[in-house]
Amino acid sequence: MNTPVIGEGAIQVRVPLPDDSANFPPSSTAVFYNPEMELNRDITVAAISGFIARTGVEPASISYADVMSASGIRGIRMAKEVGLKCHLNDWNQDAYELMRENIKLNGLEESCTPSNQNANTLMHQEQFDIVDLDPFGSPAPFLDAAARSARRLLCITATDTAPLCGAHLKSGIRKYAAVPLNTEYHREMGARILLGATARELARRDKGMNVLLTHVTRHYVRVYLEIIRGVSRADSTMEKLGFIAHCFHCGFRSWEYGLTPESTPKPRSASLSVCPNCGKSLKFAGPLWLGTIQEQDFCSMVLDELKHRKSGKCKDAVKIIEFCKDEIDIPTYYDQHWLCKQNKISAGPIDELVEVLTSAGFNASRTHFAGTGFKTDADLDNINKLLHQLDVQRKNHR
Numbered sequence: 001m002n003t004p005v006i007g008e009g010a011i012q013v014r015v016p017l018p019d020d021s022a023n024f025p026p027s028s029t030a031v032f033y034n035p036e037m038e039l040n041r042d043i044t045v046a047a048i049s050g051f052i053a054r055t056g057v058e059p060a061s062i063s064y065a066d067v068m069s070a071s072g073i074r075g076i077r078m079a080k081e082v083g084l085k086c087h088l089n090d091w092n093q094d095a096y097e098l099m100r101e102n103i104k105l106n107g108l109e110e111s112c113t114p115s116n117q118n119a120n121t122l123m124h125q126e127q128f129d130i131v132d133l134d135p136f137g138s139p140a141p142f143l144d145a146a147a148r149s150a151r152r153l154l155c156i157t158a159t160d161t162a163p164l165c166g167a168h169l170k171s172g173i174r175k176y177a178a179v180p181l182n183t184e185y186h187r188e189m190g191a192r193i194l195l196g197a198t199a200r201e202l203a204r205r206d207k208g209m210n211v212l213l214t215h216v217t218r219h220y221v222r223v224y225l226e227i228i229r230g231v232s233r234a235d236s237t238m239e240k241l242g243f244i245a246h247c248f249h250c251g252f253r254s255w256e257y258g259l260t261p262e263s264t265p266k267p268r269s270a271s272l273s274v275c276p277n278c279g280k281s282l283k284f285a286g287p288l289w290l291g292t293i294q295e296q297d298f299c300s301m302v303l304d305e306l307k308h309r310k311s312g313k314c315k316d317a318v319k320i321i322e323f324c325k326d327e328i329d330i331p332t333y334y335d336q337h338w339l340c341k342q343n344k345i346s347a348g349p350i351d352e353l354v355e356v357l358t359s360a361g362f363n364a365s366r367t368h369f370a371g372t373g374f375k376t377d378a379d380l381d382n383i384n385k386l387l388h389q390l391d392v393q394r395k396n397h398r
């Protein structure tokens with residue numbers, strides 16, 4: 001094992017790398033370091049910088065805690081590139097030593113405080129304006145303390161996508177006290193299960209949340225939540241929880257706000273057990289977050305920051321956030337290939353489908369969740385009709 005100095009963003013850090021291999025599992029080294037997460041960190045720098053510009057507060061008076069810092073790379077970038085007062089913590093002794101060395105290497109002893117304790121203890125003891133949760137796997141064991149500690153912004157990474165998305169159903173139910181379903185929009189399902197669980201933790205502390213940005217990239221979910229104190233905001237946040245009814249046979253889906261089947265004035269799908277489209281039985285996911293997951297103005301600010309900063313993974317990051325910004329506000333997306341397979345027709349370019357839906361008077365967009373995915377307020381009947389029309393047009397053009 002050697003610890004070379006590498007550059008990322010505007011900083012240099014010593015990181016652990018195995019002697020002989022370029023491809024190594026990040027958890028195999030004494031201190032965790034994952035070069036693949038540079039994209040995640042580039043977006044974090046841009047998002048937090050945009051968030052602070054919006055508050056109008058001097059960055060040096062904003063406290064940021066990366067409560068699971070490993071080498072310290074994320075927090076050190078926040079101190080150097082955004083100018084925040086940073087707290088770096090890890091319960092691993094080797095990580096603690098390395099982060100201290102890295103703080104020194106960047107001359108940031110004034111703005112970075114290292115610590116070596118359990119993240120939950122730290123978050124129960126201290127409040128920070130911004131809390132960043134970046135665990136191995138599930139953030140579930142840390143949500144309670146994070147909800148207590150975060151004053152203005154809570155950023156969460158979750159790499160336990162199988163439980164969140166419904167692929168490991170029982171594990172998802174245990175961790176998030178919600179039922180996920182492994183649908184063709186499972187990536188969005190995972191994000192909404194995480195957001196629902198976080199909203200409940202915040203509400204217990206009389207806090208509400210605005211979801212500013214959500215992205216699911218490769219193997220992880222990442223969310224940025226603006227925290228708003230007060231019981232009325234906590235109540236309105238809880239009102240954004242609900243259930244999704246899904247038909248695995250035809251792809252029909254519908255959603256209901258509320259935590260009980262009777263809690264909405266006019267229950268539609270929640271009172272149904274059969275699909276109104278094909279008559280097969282419906283399955284239910286939830287409780288999960290049905291509110292907005294992308295704030296357009298916030299995404300524009302993140303894009304400006306990314307373009308201006310031009311950090312290492314800027315191009316990829318811009319692509320993701322542009323998709324996020326343009327996504328319409330609907331809790332699920334369809335997969336064109338899945339629908340075409342059901343209809344026994346061939347799929348065309350996704351942009352063409354979105355254009356046809358829009359020309360027919362529906363709201364529609366692509367989605368960052370999947371290259372073959374699209375969001376629309378058109379019902380399944382209309383979507384299928386338009387898919388058939390496009391298929392006929394393509395055949396006539398051959």
Ligand SMILES: C[S@@+](CC[C@H](N)C(=O)[O-])C[C@H]1O[C@@H](n2cnc3c(N)ncnc32)[C@H](O)[C@@H]1O
Pocket residue numbers: 031032033034037041066067068069070071072073074089090091092095117118119120134135136
């Ligand atoms: C995914 S890594 C963090 C990566 C880092 N934030 C980055 O951007 O490179 C997770 C870290 O959490 C630490 N950790 C796990 N459980 C912890 C706990 N309960 N308290 C404090 N640190 C913990 C591990 O030692 C590991 O270094």
Ligand SMILES: [Zn+2]
Pocket residue numbers: 247248249250251252275276277278279280
């Ligand atoms: Zn159906």
